[in-house]
Amino acid sequence: TIAIIGGLDADLIMIANRIPDRGESVLANEYLEALGGKGANSAIATHRACHKKPSQHEGEPEIRGLSEPTNVDKHLQKAGTHDESEDNIQVKMIGAVGDDRYGERFIVELNKNGVDASGIAVVPDTRTSVCFVMVENQTRENRCLFTLGATASWKTEDFLKPEDLGNGMRPDLVVAQMEIAKDIVETMIETAGKAGIDFCLNAAPATPIIKQAYRYLTHLLVNESEAAIMSGRDREEVNEDTWGVIAQEFLSRGVQNVVITLGAKGAFYATKTESGLCPAYDVKVVDTTGAGDTFTGAYTSDYLRQKALGKWDIRNAVVRSNKAAAITIQSIGAQGGIPWADEIDEFKAP
Template structure:
């Protein structure tokens, strides 16, 4: 017997035939990208990349475009100062048609200068006749026609030019060319009140616009400790932005999705305007789009070049849903006292009926706001957060003053544990003695304590499921508005 053949046969039987080469498994999962506006994850085909490098989903892209088509000051739609390249995007034909029409309407070149009188075409002639009939004014800088629907005669055009609506002349502080009389910003309001003519009311919310970077750990970490967070979110916030949206929703009818169109009671004649500052970054444009979507007037928002928007780092404890906030001012720090020295500046060019402020802005700037409002007879609401002491002379101009327990302790010179049911009336009375007309101390789950010249009381809180306390402090004053 050929032992070598037998040996080879046993080896083959023991080892077996050569193993088949297994095909490599294909990973068919497509890597997702993130929209830098809504922060949702999307397939690459559902994202567009702007020339500046930022990415957006098509839903947010349409919001950007729609917002720019509503407000000429935002046109053309852009990111980081660079206009969108529409030939690279898949957008609805009707939206592109509207964009093309606005491009013609808003960017058409002016007529070239020439000798002699201008030849006025029939359409222009009819427009000018209609303007005279309706009492419209024409901006001397950009030549746009302007119609005033409410407010004082001090007009700020979209191009930035300020003029008097009655005489059309350039507007100077407190004076115009309507005659020798000094300009009185409250004259029209007084006349309307005498005649019983209802007019729209304006609420100006002056405060911070912060991009919130939110970590949700199981507990708040101690000094020198590192804790793994369970969740991370990026969203838009800030005491100013939160207050503005909450104010609009409180004052206007709004259908409830889960109750088949039931409406909140409200007044459609109330305008809410946001007065704030953002940087020329991706967050700044998001704020304008989102506030527009929530029907807040954004004409009072200033974009500061070469500056970052304000950033707030938020920690939310999983078990209690209580939060801790750490923020940088960014563009919010650019406000100065002279920016709020006359009543019209409180409303971004128009005199408001109520000015709402927080302490996110420099203390001296806030004090100027309150004093300007008080001297002009404009109601003010000061949400004393973050806790920053203000000059005693300012309190007599404050109509409504709100503070939580920690802020009340700091402002009244007490320890936190000294703010309790026994001390609430004393703390409130101290601020009333300084000239504040209405004082509210918010107490979290215990409700709120209020006091004024008519009396005081403790209002218990509603029994609700706590999801997150972030932003809750900015809506406490809405009970006053309601």
């Protein structure tokens, strides 16, 4: 079991010709709602990266998210009934939602997407986290503002036992992002580390964590801005000349595997024995939302798959993750374009 612990938020997305300045209002061209949050996206990405795409009937719509609920339901019910798993990896989402319409929808949608949603708590009298996403039409760059929502009710005492990390069951791997309070993340890392459970921290959005926590990390996945924050540097200091130095710093704090994703440049990886760059694929970018989450899902599922076979080749996992992310960024929205295992394996570099 992979336990994904992280944020579930409803993405309220506006696409406009430009993002407003302070005090300014700009007319948007388009408004979309989608279920997102790095936790939810990673959970779906991980599930798909371990399973073949369920067969789809002609003419059926692709998954689009909340804005087309009727079609989504139709498609997802089919998706949810498939049984073509190649691996026995079960993805369990550990999260919290409010008792509102978004919360209810999350549980339904994640279950339909093959993710075990039994670890999602519905917290009374709270709201599900939302994320306002402003996308600039031409550059496709985005800016986000989000609330912690129901996960703000979590306490460090809730994560002191290994079973707390898997909703009553000890997971094989925990994947966490940082859309939850930092002290909770630190507690979870320590709990997993002391119990010998593999832990992958996708430090997004980044907040520096206590130095002692690093030694319990099996994997640290960061993009360049997150690498800057986690290593106490300015963003400009993270470049081709420093990826190796920064990765080395994380390794010396005790992390076993470091991956720095580099957007269109690909990803840099390092362990105690090897390091290198895996270039990205030259695809037509439509929307980079969810690229990092897809990368994480493909990477962690490959780690467990390789581990089950008694091996670990980090480069293999990074190459596969670049492919998965390259597929995602060719369609709009965080979840719609997340690829399945067979789609990743069949991906041909353009």
